[in-house]
Structure formats: C-alpha cells, structure tokens
C-alpha cells in the first residue's frame with residue numbers, strides 16, 4: 388500500500404476536532420473522514436458512538452481494506468469497534484467485521500438527542516451523519532403547535548429532533564416497519580413520543596390529501612422529505628426520481644408552512660444546476676429557499692466533490 392492511511396486519517400481527525408469539538412466525545416455520531424475533501428476519494432469514516440464504520444467505495448482501495456481497517460482501529464482505540472463496509476464489484480456491499488460486532492447495539496448521541504446505533508449489515512447504523520445540517524435546520528422551524536410530517540423517516544431521526552424541540556406531534560412514514568420500531572426505541576431513549584405509519588410515502592401523501600380535503604385531518608405544517616434514490620415498490624415506483632412530481636403537486640395543493648428537503652439523486656448539480664435553482668423555477672415564488680447552514684457543523688462543509696460519493700443537497704423552504 389503506497390498511501391499512508393493512518394497519517395491521513397490522523398490529520399483528518401485533528402482537523403475535525405478543531406472544527407467541531409463535540410466530535411472528540413466518543414459517544415457522538417459524526418463524520419470523521421470525508422473522501423477527497425480529506426485526501427482520498429471514495430473513503431468515508433463515520434462514528435456512531437462505540438461503532439466506527441469505514442466505508443470504501445473506491446475500487447482501487449478495496450484490496451487494502453484490511454489494512455485500512457487496522458489503521459482505523461488503532462487510531463480510534465480499544466473502546467471502539469471498527470467494521471468495514473466495502474462496495475463490491477456487483478454493486479452491493481461486503482462487510483468486514485474483525486471485532487465480531489455485527490448484530491450488536493449501542494446508544495450514541497448527536498448533540499442532545501440519543502439514538503440506538505446498530506452494527507446492521509442490511510439497514511445501516513441508525514442515523515445518517517451527513518444529514519446533521521438538515522436536522523439542525525429543522526430546529527428553529529418548530530413551534531409549539533407544529534405537527535411535523537417525516538417522509539422516508541428511517542429510524543425517525545428528524546422526529547426525535549422535532550419532539551425534543553417541543554413540537555406538538557410528529558408523523559413518521561416509512562415503508563419498512565422494522566425501521567419504525569427502531570424509531571420508537573429512539574423516541575423512548577429521548578423521553579418523547581410520535582406516531583409511525585408503515586406505508587409507501589406516495590400512498591400516504593395521496594391519503595393525506597383526501598383526508599385534509601374531507602376535513603378529517605389538519606395538514607402538518609412542517610414536512611421533511613429525505614428519500615433514497617431507489618426505494619421500495621415496483622417499476623417507476625421504485626425509482627424515486629419519479630416521486631418528486633407527485634410530491635411537489637401535494638406541496639402546491641396543501642401548502643405546508645415549511646419544508647426540509649434532502650436530495651440524493653440529482654445529477655448536474657456540480658455544474659451549477661443547483662437544487663435551489665430547480666425549485667425556484669418550479670415553485671413559482673410561493674416559497675423562500677434557504678440552504679441548510681453548515682456554520683454549526685463545519686466538519687461537513689466539504690466543497691471538493693468526491694469521485695465516488697455524493698453529499699446530499701439539502702434546502703429549507705418557507706412559505707411566503
């Protein structure tokens with residue numbers, strides 16, 4: 388291996404600790420190495436409290452994965468458990484588990500919110516660290532009477548934040564009931580509660596529109612929407628790029644007060660075709676658009692695009 392991974396990771400950790408001191412705390416959830424921005428394309432290190440995940444997307448590094456794992460383990464120390472998530476040539480991921488922790492659970496925290504993190508080779512680890520800017524952006528939108536709709540909720544991270552912030556209620560919609568059970572565990576850990584709906588987001592939105600129209604439901608005032616590029620369902624339903632047309636139709640008709648939008652599936656944004664520009668054209672001036680500020684999470688503010696990994700684009704929309 389020609390590349391000195393340990394030295395590069397050490398440098399990244401020191402930079403992180405300077406930028407965002409909370410990351411020194413071994414219980415925190417965060418991103419510690421961010422691909423090209425830290426000097427190596429397609430390599431990500433995230434920590435979820437005791438669990439540390441080294442993800443390798445770059446095929447040129449795969450052969451050295453074991454050594455990268457050892458170097459990562461040495462730097463993080465004996466109290467942490469490092470697993471490898473390696474992109475395989477077939478498109479899936481292969482997991483390396485030198486500490487034998489797959490299947491184990493821990494409690495970790497992001498800021499003042501607790502999350503159950505799991506070494507799970509099917510459902511990831513319980514929170515996506517790169518969405519922290521969006522979770523922080525949600526906080527000031529929440530008012531005591533707020534009802535937050537969290538679409539594609541996964542383990543209900545946004546709802547935990549909303550309820551801790553004092554929202555009246557949150558509704559989490561996810562197609563996978565297991566994720567919602569995990570989300571309820573997160574609610575318990577934080578002493579809050581919210582509702583969960585195991586359903587396709589597309590179906591839920593259609594039903595919400597009907598019920599609001601019939602006067603049976605008050606429309607949630609804040610919507611969070613964070614779909615994966617490919618969801619569950621068949622044909623066009625699986626390709627969530629097609630979901631957005633229906634979504635913006637519902638936004639137009641129901642007109643929520645505020646939205647937090649995360650997108651992982653757009654191309655061309657690096658050439659100036661930004662999400663803000665796209666939505667400005669689409670929404671015809673009915674919403675003010677704001678980027679999620681990275682001021683409070685400078686460790687995630689990496690401008691240099693990685694060759695293998697794309698950071699989500701996130702925006703806050705406020706009804707005019």
Ligand SMILES: C[S@@+](CC[C@H](N)C(=O)[O-])C[C@H]1O[C@@H](n2cnc3c(N)ncnc32)[C@H](O)[C@@H]1O
Nearest residue numbers: 539540541544561562563587588613615618619
């Ligand atoms: C990218 S994660 C969402 C991340 C999440 N918002 C968070 O805060 O961590 C993807 C989630 O979307 C769910 N999902 C996929 N397709 C779906 C669909 N059509 N409707 C609802 N949920 C879906 C998956 O079960 C998974 O939990």
